[in-house]
Amino acid sequence: MDPLVITVAPVGGELGRDEQPNLPVTPEEIAEEVARCREAGASIVHLHVRDRAGSPTQDRERFGLVMDAIRRAAPDVVIQTSTGGSVGMTEEERAQPLELKPEMATLTTGTVNFGREVFENPLPLVERLFLRMRELGIQPEFEAFDTGMVETARRLVAEHDVEPRHQHFDIVLGVPGGMAGTPQAVLHMVSILPAGATWSATGMGRSHLPVTLTALALGGHVRTGFEDTIHYARGRLAASNEELVARVARIAREIGREIATPDQARAITGITGRDA
Ligand code: KMH
Ligand code: ZN
Numbered sequence: 001m002d003p004l005v006i007t008v009a010p011v012g013g014e015l016g017r018d019e020q021p022n023l024p025v026t027p028e029e030i031a032e033e034v035a036r037c038r039e040a041g042a043s044i045v046h047l048h049v050r051d052r053a054g055s056p057t058q059d060r061e062r063f064g065l066v067m068d069a070i071r072r073a074a075p076d077v078v079i080q081t082s083t084g085g086s087v088g089m090t091e092e093e094r095a096q097p098l099e100l101k102p103e104m105a106t107l108t109t110g111t112v113n114f115g116r117e118v119f120e121n122p123l124p125l126v127e128r129l130f131l132r133m134r135e136l137g138i139q140p141e142f143e144a145f146d147t148g149m150v151e152t153a154r155r156l157v158a159e160h161d162v163e164p165r166h167q168h169f170d171i172v173l174g175v176p177g178g179m180a181g182t183p184q185a186v187l188h189m190v191s192i193l194p195a196g197a198t199w200s201a202t203g204m205g206r207s208h209l210p211v212t213l214t215a216l217a218l219g220g221h222v223r224t225g226f227e228d229t230i231h232y233a234r235g236r237l238a239a240s241n242e243e244l245v246a247r248v249a250r251i252a253r254e255i256g257r258e259i260a261t262p263d264q265a266r267a268i269t270g271i272t273g274r275d276a
Helices: 027-040 060-073 091-100 123-136 147-160 183-191 205-218 241-254 262-269
Strands: 006-008 044-047 078-081 104-108 112-114 117-119 139-144 168-173 198-203 221-224 231-233
Touching (some): 006 241, 027 060, 027 241, 044 060, 044 262, 060 078, 060 091, 091 123, 104 123, 123 139, 123 147, 168 183, 183 198, 183 205, 198 205, 205 241, 221 241
Parallel strands (some): 006 044, 006 221, 044 078, 168 198
Antiparallel strands (some): 112 117
């Protein structure tokens, strides 16, 4: 079994301090939180950032500031920028962080209801983001909220990649509007992934622990952090992202699974070059 890649998603694109008072917001807060998560076992950070007022933004300059701060605080961590941003953002807004050439970026390969809103990912948008990532040498992490998104990722790769390339997925379950966050759903999604693909799983809200534990049992990788759950346990907010990462690392070690270093995470997920 590969060492466990723990991705931390410490900020998210939708959450506010009214819901999670310990949400890191400033570049320094985010960088310090990432460094603590790195110490606790995270090797990849899935990054959203906030503007000066604390609102979600995909602004390139703001991303640059936060990425620089992270590189000072946790120099070896893999930075995976979001192209999802927040529900309702335009393609132009969402694409900006790619120009900073992170090692990895997310790519959601289809549209999904997202609570009472819609996270829109029409195929032409997905295709343009995918091609830009290929041009810039950024490894996509395909975010699959349902089976159709796995199929779309498979088609994108088949249509555009001349050479075979490693594919890495994040199975995102428990979004209200998407697939349920159950062990059965994780098993089904894993069963339809392309041969040779690696994967992590993300369980939103109440589905966080069932999805995490299923991924660990199957030998997959795990994402955690405030973007996915603001709670540590029912009725108890998490004190920090570090607390969530430390729990995953502790369970993994307890069952004999090693924790991946960032370089191991790069090798496992198919990242071929360090950031520019
Ligand atoms: N905030 C969600 C609508 C991503 O980062 O790529 C989209 C999201 C996915 O968080
Ligand atoms: Zn995200």
